[in-house]
Amino acid sequence: MKRLIPANQFPKLLTIIAVLLSAVFNSNAQKIKPTASGLIPVNGIKVYYETYGQGKPVILLHGAFMTIDMNWGELIPTLSKTRKIIAIEMQGHGHTQFSERKLSHTTLASDVAGVMDYLKIDSADVVGYSFGGEIAYQFAIQNPKRLKKLVIISSTYKSDGWQPEINNAFKDMSPDIFDGSPMKAAYEAVAPDKTKWKSFVQQMLSNAGETFNMGDSNIAKITAPVLLIAGDNDGLNKIELAKTYKLLGGDLIGDFTGIPRSQLAIIPAQTHVTLMMATSVLAGYLDSFLK
Numbered sequence: 314m315k316r317l318i319p320a321n322q323f324p325k326l327l328t329i330i331a332v333l334l335s336a337v338f339n340s341n342a343q344k345i346k347p348t349a350s351g352l353i354p355v356n357g358i359k360v361y362y363e364t365y366g367q368g369k370p371v372i373l374l375h376g377a378f379m380t381i382d383m384n385w386g387e388l389i390p391t392l393s394k395t396r397k398i399i400a401i402e403m404q405g406h407g408h409t410q411f412s413e414r415k416l417s418h419t420t421l422a423s424d425v426a427g428v429m430d431y432l433k434i435d436s437a438d439v440v441g442y443s444f445g446g447e448i449a450y451q452f453a454i455q456n457p458k459r460l461k462k463l464v465i466i467s468s469t470y471k472s473d474g475w476q477p478e479i480n481n482a483f484k485d486m487s488p489d490i491f492d493g494s495p496m497k498a499a500y501e502a503v504a505p506d507k508t509k510w511k512s513f514v515q516q517m518l519s520n521a522g523e524t525f526n527m528g529d530s531n532i533a534k535i536t537a538p539v540l541l542i543a544g545d546n547d548g549l550n551k552i553e554l555a556k557t558y559k560l561l562g563g564d565l566i567g568d569f570t571g572i573p574r575s576q577l578a579i580i581p582a583q584t585h586v587t588l589m590m591a592t593s594v595l596a597g598y599l600d601s602f603l604k
Contacts, residue, residue, distance in 0.1 A: 345390050352408070355427030356420065361408035362428055363400045366393030369461075370437035371603065372425065373400040374445030376589075377517055378496045380407035380503065384442060387592040392599065399437070401428055403448065405516060407500070411509035416520045418527070422451035429459065438603050440464040442589060447525075453539075454531045462603055463539045466595070467547045467585050471526035474557070479548045483521045488514035533560045538574040540602040542595065544583030551579070576602060 347363035363381055371392060375384035381400040392398055403421050405411040414420065425448065429437065436459045441449030446468020453460050472480055488511040491497050501507050539561045543549050554577075558564055561575040578598055580588060589595070 353428050353431045355424045358410055358412045360424050360428055361402040365389050365398040366396055368396040370397045370399055370434050372437050372439045374441035374448050376443035376445055380499050383499055391596045405513040408503050410505050411513045416516050418447055418451040421448045422455050425452050426456050436461050438462040442466040443468050450527055453535050454527060460537045463537050466542045467544060467588055470532055472524045474550055474553045476548050476550055483518055486518050529560055540576045542578045542598060544588040545579050545581050547585040547588055
C-alpha cells in the first residue's frame with residue numbers, strides 16, 4: 314500500500330520544497346537586467362515592479378513568499394523577447410514593504426490595477442502562479458475590461474480547489490519553519506525592513522488558513538480567454554479544476570462546436586514545484602496562447 318505523508322510533516326516538507334525550488338532558480342536562471350524598476354505608491358503602500366522587453370504588456374504575479382527572480386527568473390528572458398513584461402512583488406514580498414493593511418485577494422488585485430494606472434497601461438494579459446493565480450482570478454473579476462487574456466498556473470479561486478492535505482498543512486505552520494530557508498535569505502537581501510520577516514510570514518500564513526471562494530458565478534462571467542495550466546500531481550483537486558474549465562466555456566465536443574476560447578493543460582509527471590521548473594514547456598504554452 315502506498316504510504317501517505319502525515320499532515321504534521323507538511324510544514325517540514327514545504328520548507329524542503331522551498332529550498333529545492335529557490336536553489337534551482339538561483340543556479341539556473343539566465344539573468345537579464347530590467348528595462349525599468351522601482352516603487353509605485355498604490356493604496357497606501359509602495360509596490361515594487363520590474364519591466365522587461367517591448368511589445369504588448371504581460372503582467373506576472375508570483376507565488377507566496379517568492380520574489381520576481383525566484384518565481385519568474387527562468388521565464389522572463391524568453392517571454393520578454395516578444396512582449397513587455399511587468400513583474401510585480403506583492404505586499405510584503407521582496408522589495409515591497411510589509412504593511413499591517415489587511416491582506417486580501419481584493420486588496421492585492423486592486424494593487425495590480427493601481428500599478429497599471431501608474432504605468433499608463435489600459436489593459437494587459439495577466440499570468441499568475443499559485444498565490445499569484447488567486448490574485449489573477451480576483452483581478453479578472455474586479456477589472457474585466459482591463460484583462461486581455463488570463464493564465465492561471467497551478468492555482469484556484471476557492472479553497473476547495475486544493476486537495477484537503479494542502480489546506481490542512483497551514484494549520485501547523487509557524488514563521489519559525491522558514492528559518493534558514495532561501496526564501497528568508499531572499500527576503501533579507503532586498504526587503505526594505507528586514508525586521509518584518511516574522512510579521513510578514515504570520516500574515517501570509519493567517520491568510521492561507523482562511524477559507525475563500527470567489528464564486529462560480531463570477532468565474533463564469535470571465536469573458537477573456539483563460540489558459541489553465543496544472544501539474545498532474547500539483548495538489549489541485551482535478552475534479553474541481555475540470556469544473557472550473559467548464560465554467561470558463563471549456564469541456565465541449567470540439568468537432569461539433571469548435572474550440573472554445575479557454576484552454577486546459579495538465580502537464581504529466583509534475584508537482585506544484587517542478588511545474589515551474591519546466592521552463593520550455595511553460596514557455597511553449599504561454600507563447601502559443603498569448604499570441
